Each structure stands twice: as C-alpha cells, then as structure tokens.
Amino acid sequence: MTRVVVEVMLKPEISDPQGQAVLGALTRLGHRGVQGVRQGKRFELEVSDPVDELAIQQIADTLLANPVIEDFTVQVHPPAPANARSPLPPDRLTS
C-alpha cells in the first residue's frame, strides 16, 4: 500500500474568500505579521501497489480538483523499507 498526497489550491488569480476570512480574523486578533492566506484542500489516498500514476493524475485532475480554477500537485510516498530510518523524498508531479 502506497500513500499518495494530492494538494489542491485555487489558482493564484482566483479570489479566495475562505483565505480572506482567515486573514481578516488573524488581523483582528493582532497577528499582523501574516500578510496573506490561501486555503486549499489536501487528500491522502491509500493506493494498492503497484501505483498507476497515470490513473492517480487523472483522478486528481477530474475528481479532486477543478482544473478551471485550481492547481494541484501529486506526491507519491513509496512504502518505506522495513529497515529505513526516515522516509524517502516523495516523487512530485505538478499539474
């Protein structure tokens, strides 16, 4: 089983009311160091091996993200070998 992480964010030119609401709250609460907030989604998928990366890319592009207004990245985290002390860096694909 492999863990695949899909991160979905609104494209930079698309207005983000959720992020603006968070920024407004932070500013009202005195956190003036925060100048901007964007809010997106993060999906963790458990995928049977071997992972079909093309299918994952298609799932992200058609079901998890709306490519008209959102960008996404796909990170495949290979299962760590039993003797590994730290996880390998993920393969990263970008929309």
Place this chain on the structure above:
Amino acid sequence: MTRVVVEVMLKPEISDPQGQAVLGALTRLGHRGVQGVRQGKRFELEVSDPVDELAIQQIADTLLANPVIEDFTVQVHPPAPANARSPLPPDRLTS
C-alpha cells in the same frame, strides 16, 4: 516575506465523511486501486520576516486546526536566495 504552509488533517481515529464520500465516488467510477481517502485542509500563509515560529504554531493550534479532532504540521519555507537553483527543504514542525 516567507511562505508558511499549515496542513490540517483529522486525527486517524476520527471518522472522515468527506473522505469516505470521495472514496465511494472513486469506487463507483471503477478506481478500485484506491483503498482509503482522508480529506484535510492546507493553508498557505505569507508572513513578514522575521517569522515568529511560536506565533505561527499558536495560530495553527488555535485558529486553523481544532486540536481536539485534528492534527497539523507547520512548514516554514525560507525565501530562496537570489542565486539558488532549488528551494531549501522546509523546516517542519509537527503538532
């Protein structure tokens, strides 16, 4: 300006109806390789330098995540030097 990424996921023991709905849709559409889905949130903050990591941790713990039911990670992405060819790996803090 430094980019800080806060990732918020439901704790593993908390039921995730959104993720279950996505998994149901994927299964109905024939994507049988996907065995599990968890859905969370991802925040990108633009923070004035120098970054107060304690304040960011507090923002994540009190405003972006609900620590009763959610875990979060904070990644600080230092601004890349002008001559850098690839970004430095982020500092990663975990709730």
